[in-house]
Amino acid sequence: MIQSLLIANRGEIAVRIIRTCREMGIRTVVAYSQADRDSLPVRLADGHVCVGPAPARDSYLNVRNLVTAGVLSGCDALHPGVGFLAENASFARAVREAGLIFVGPDPEVIELLGDKIRAKRSAQDVGIPVIPGSAGAVSGTEEALSAGKEIGYPMIVKAAAGGGGKGMRIVRSGNELADILAVASHEAEKAFSDGTVYLERYLENPRHVEIQIVADRSGNVVHLGERDCTVQQNHQKLVEESPSPAVSADLRERMGNDAVRLLGGMGYTGAGTVEFLVKDGEYFFMEVNARVQVEHPVSEMVTGVDIIRQQMLAASDEALEIRQQDVRLGAYAVECRINARSAGRITQFMSPGGFGVRMDTFLYPGYQVPPWYDHLVAKLIVTGRTRPEGLRRMERALSELVIEGIATNIESQKKIISHPVFRKGEYGTGFLGEILKEGGL
């Protein structure tokens, strides 16, 4: 079993990892930047090592300092958290070469899944439905035009190395293809130092549904049901729930089995997510997130399974504590991401509580939210026996939440949760844009 863990991350995910480790008797050391000296993870962890100045590229992305900090502080494993270096195969390799366990899948698996074209091909190879698209990278306009004839419009141009919406463009007809292709490729080149792009059918207003997986080295691969992350703004998720109002029992079983077969087939270990787009009762493979995700607590609250704990067990070459037949998907859970819209000092902070309420945050009164990093400051998660009950509880919990000193999106989360379209459960990824047009947020 892992004895001592370096956490190469910050914020709420660092706090989340520390909490489970403490319950498991694992010592934690948190790597932090000079801007995070007063942060909650630094206060909660058993040890801490400053790894660089405020800018992430010199601290949380500084491979040499992170790996050295892990080795010299006597850790036998490193958890990358989410974001930063979590899906960086060469970082995972450097960690392994330094003699530490990387809490995540093997570098070879991260590499395969990080290449969206190869990942899609792997899905296709095991019979998982994929969005119709170019078999691989498209280079010239000619090639793109002939691909367009087969795929059909509208299409979406995507960066092979991509994520976060960069290098993504929608093409509605062949006339605009050449121009859009050039722009998307240029944007991808700038963002990822790789201008490779590919084409896919663009599904208008689909649902974003993902399957949570945990897997150990003995080949026990378990899915914990789906999360619906359709409420997005500029490809950033804002509200996540499980079960999805758009997924039937039959669809869930097929998607779950497909996700298990895909990751099981490649020797995946730890926590991972297979993302799908769902449209009119059909589903299409999109990509795999080879790490734990921000919204993992939703599945934890539905199933009662501590995903970080399973990650730590799998990384220690031990068996998961669950098998597929033990997983119960009865309850409902929903998460609202609370984002900062400005940095500053927290003057007032009151966390909601009561039955069925969970708050994952690194805020405390007097804490100075630094301007350098991701804007996520808290995740409010509630459970209920049914969706209406859970959403009423979320309304109640949001009304209790007080964060003063910084601007946040709490008010807009209240509007989303109480919006009649959201309540009805019939909407797509364009939903938030429609509310924005109403002038709501």
Next chain:
Amino acid sequence: MDMKELYALMERFEKSGLSELMFKRDGEEVALKKVLSAPQAPPAMPVAYAAHETRAPSVEQHVKQASDTEVIRSPLVGTFYRAAAPDAPPFVEKGDTVEKGKPLCILEAMKLMNEFQAEFDLEIVAILAENGKMVEFGGPLFEVRRV
């Protein structure tokens, strides 16, 4: 150098891409240095309130220091070695005067031995890190006096 010249020099330095500047003329000497953590990229979020520095006492590095001395800090996370080899004499001892460019210590990171040199002529007032132990980024190595 008169004040006008000095201000002009400071202004040019501020605008330049340089992080440090040493200017010597007729026995006069001016050293300018930019703060290491100065933002290169725009911050991800606008700042609503001015920062007041308060730090958790558990983390603060308390280093007692005389007013005419300064603390040299580690530029990386690594193991601090006072000598080039276990059986070699230490590079510096307390009270030594060290010329600019001469080695002060070794910082080992990922099996690479990084020789860490004096940036200016100095006198070692105190050795603040322990031989063979980890130093973190920004951790104190030496208290020195410029000579």
